Amino acid sequence: MPQQKSEHIPRATIQRLAVYVQVLENLQREGTEVISSEPLAKACNVNASQIRKDLAYFGEFGVRGVGYYVKNLIASITSALGVDREWRTVLVGVGNLGKALLNHKEFRLRGFNIVGAFDCDPFKIGEEVSGLEVVCTKRLREMIGDNGAEIGIITTPPERAQRAANHLVEAGINGILNFAPSRITVPDHVNVEYVDFFHHLYALSFNITHPNTK
Amino acid sequence: MPQQKSEHIPRATIQRLAVYVQVLENLQREGTEVISSEPLAKACNVNASQIRKDLAYFGEFGVRGVGYYVKNLIASITSALGVDREWRTVLVGVGNLGKALLNHKEFRLRGFNIVGAFDCDPFKIGEEVSGLEVVCTKRLREMIGDNGAEIGIITTPPERAQRAANHLVEAGINGILNFAPSRITVPDHVNVEYVDFFHHLYALSFNITHPNTK
DNA sequence: TGTTGTGAAGGGCTTCACAGCG
DNA sequence: CGCTGTGAAGCCCTTCACAACA
Known part of the structure; x- marks a missing residue:
């Protein structure tokens, strides 16, 4: 499980991470297995670089030329947020x-x-x-x-x-x-x-x- | 009723205005009639200049050397937000x-x-x-x-x-x-x-x- | 005198643009 | 070839500092 890379993380980033999880969970429910930052950004109504930068605070979760595996990305973000526990x-x-x-x-x-x-x-x-x-x-x-x-x-x-x-x-x-x-x-x-x-x-x-x- | 002074207003300002109203209403309930930006800022957990700047987008609601009349300020902000109607x-x-x-x-x-x-x-x-x-x-x-x-x-x-x-x-x-x-x-x-x-x-x-x- | 209103400075977040890599 | 990861640029918001003024 990758560790946090940077000391300070913008509050806005945290709020967006919660949105990403929400959207990714809905995508997963609809059967999407892989998604790149561009369409994910559209669904979240943010800029694609924004997503990549937000994720970069915590590690490298994507596959170049491919995108992000939905299931893995959900796991990575929930872990980063600390919500993978009771x-x-x-x-x-x-x-x-x-x-x-x-x-x-x-x-x-x-x-x-x-x-x-x-x-x-x-x-x-x-x-x-x-x-x-x-x-x-x-x-x-x-x-x-x-x-x-x-x-x-x-x-x-x-x-x-x-x-x-x-x-x-x-x-x-x-x-x-x-x-x-x-x-x-x-x-x-x-x-x-x-x-x-x-x-x-x-x-x-x-x-x-x-x-x-x- | 003063008109909006500037074209673009930061989204963050709008969110804070809602907080100001909330805090001012509670102050009013407790009997406070006048308040200056410094203690109001403390109660809202923001910077005092921030409050003055936020308000300045919509007009001049304060009295120099005195502060803001709670009742008037509530009226001014709710009017600015457009929530003084049904x-x-x-x-x-x-x-x-x-x-x-x-x-x-x-x-x-x-x-x-x-x-x-x-x-x-x-x-x-x-x-x-x-x-x-x-x-x-x-x-x-x-x-x-x-x-x-x-x-x-x-x-x-x-x-x-x-x-x-x-x-x-x-x-x-x-x-x-x-x-x-x-x-x-x-x-x-x-x-x-x-x-x-x-x-x-x-x-x-x-x-x-x-x-x-x- | 005390507090507002505000130009200017500063800082932080967002966006761009592209190198890096699968 | 396509998409990620990221330094650098740009922009917007916040904070400072003080002039204006009741």
Whole structure:
């Protein structure tokens, strides 16, 4: 398995790698076994050199004159991203969204197992959702000590997101996926990703309103 | 209401404007009336000049020596983004995710009304979800002629996303929010935004795996 | 005086163009 | 011969530093 070649990798590259995997998986499902950077680039809506450069950060996965073997390339990229393993996650905030995510099978399929559900509402504590007992957020630390989770998912209301983040950080988590519509502050070693599809609707709104600025 | 000053606006700026609105709304909820670019930048995790430059694309919203009036700034940014109005949307793919979105009150609150629900599964057609009757996807064109929707939301399985997109484009939509885990191809005048939180989990996975490359 | 708005400088990502190689 | 891998060029965005001004 090739090792990373360069120290710094652009954030944009990582985001694109995730897109490549997605497109490659769909190609594989349709029976494509080999693809060159040009058609792959079209499918991903990027420049072909961009793909080759992105991959070059991690190794040489192609065959000159031929292209990339889809199956191999998926394996190489998922390995580079570190998603060729199980990640244990915990979820904080068992509201509508939280419950929907807890019941979402895709998490397990993709290797992101949700192994704990937390909430600070006494009425929710003890409730069972998707095979998990909802536990008081204050017990995050002890529970994570037991289950060894590394990633936290925040699905609280915005005003409770920072507190949830604090609990997660204290419990030793080093990655947070924040669905709450608020920014959170965490120590440098903790990674945060934000998911908010209203941001995307805002972008659509802007682009439709100003079609000339594209 | 100030007009846009410059022709081209970086995509990154638009994304940040959405963040600014989010943070400003939370500040407003907490009672903050005035804020200068420095603390706002901290809360948004960006550079202060960045904020000032982003805003400068659209006008002069601040008061020198004072800062920005939170309420005014929210109004200015939402106006710039074009989200100070109602947007009519239609949703294609009434599965688990689709139903969850149809029942999500926040859409209406934010001005993105879902006015149509479509699916190609005969068993779903005619069903009522959140006050909307599920209609056959083939009837998108005629229905949009009636309800004047401008934005389409795709929540189909990946293999049906492109077809859904084709129907939406044909029906005259010019913005698509795609939740399906596949890329779609559309004419130039149609804007597409992708929502996939596994991409974010992949990014977390990478950053945790390679803490030195940050 | 304090903070905005902005030209200029700087840096990083993208694209080009082609050498390298199967 | 075709496509990858990559140095170099170019471009766009970010950051700096300060003039402008309430």
